[in-house]
Amino acid sequence: MKFLRLMSSVALLVLSIAAFAQSDAQKSFDKMKTLAGSWEGRLTTLPPQAEMEGKTMQVTLRVTSMGNALLHEMTGAGRPDDPITMVYLDGDRLLLTHYCDAGNRPRMEGKLSADGKTAEFEFLDVAGGTQYGHMLHAAFNLIDANHHIEEWTYMGPGDKPVRAHFDLQRTK
Numbered sequence: 001m002k003f004l005r006l007m008s009s010v011a012l013l014v015l016s017i018a019a020f021a022q023s024d025a026q027k028s029f030d031k032m033k034t035l036a037g038s039w040e041g042r043l044t045t046l047p048p049q050a051e052m053e054g055k056t057m058q059v060t061l062r063v064t065s066m067g068n069a070l071l072h073e074m075t076g077a078g079r080p081d082d083p084i085t086m087v088y089l090d091g092d093r094l095l096l097t098h099y100c101d102a103g104n105r106p107r108m109e110g111k112l113s114a115d116g117k118t119a120e121f122e123f124l125d126v127a128g129g130t131q132y133g134h135m136l137h138a139a140f141n142l143i144d145a146n147h148h149i150e151e152w153t154y155m156g157p158g159d160k161p162v163r164a165h166f167d168l169q170r171t172k
Helices: 002-020 024-033
Strands: 037-046 056-064 069-076 084-090 093-099 105-112 118-127 134-144 147-156 160-170
Touching (some): 093 118
Antiparallel strands (some): 084 093, 105 118, 118 134
């Protein structure tokens, strides 16, 4: 009887620990949500894109859907585009869907670096046409509470990548 009680206690303890343990995707998502706020910074591109190079960009990140999604919106002075990106959990995966001005919706899967400072998203698939290109990769490097860097790679027509680097400071 004592053995049965002991085993029941051990099983209950193991289940309790498992219930409180966060998945890597949940940890990544929680880290991403700390970016909620308004940000501003300069854009640089490689290879240089004259129409975008050096522009000041505004980024807004907002936790929405009762904490189940992170909305990312980017605008820039003199730019007609206004891409929206959603970051969310799908089971034990951290996913990103980018609603691109090229008229498509690439999805990417994210992972947090070992040091917990960078969330990197790798291409999964794309819905919609790709004749104008599509977003291929994204990375969010959290420097501190008021500074982060975003790297976005766009695969243009003819498989020509353009890397966009946003060095962002929190404005509120």
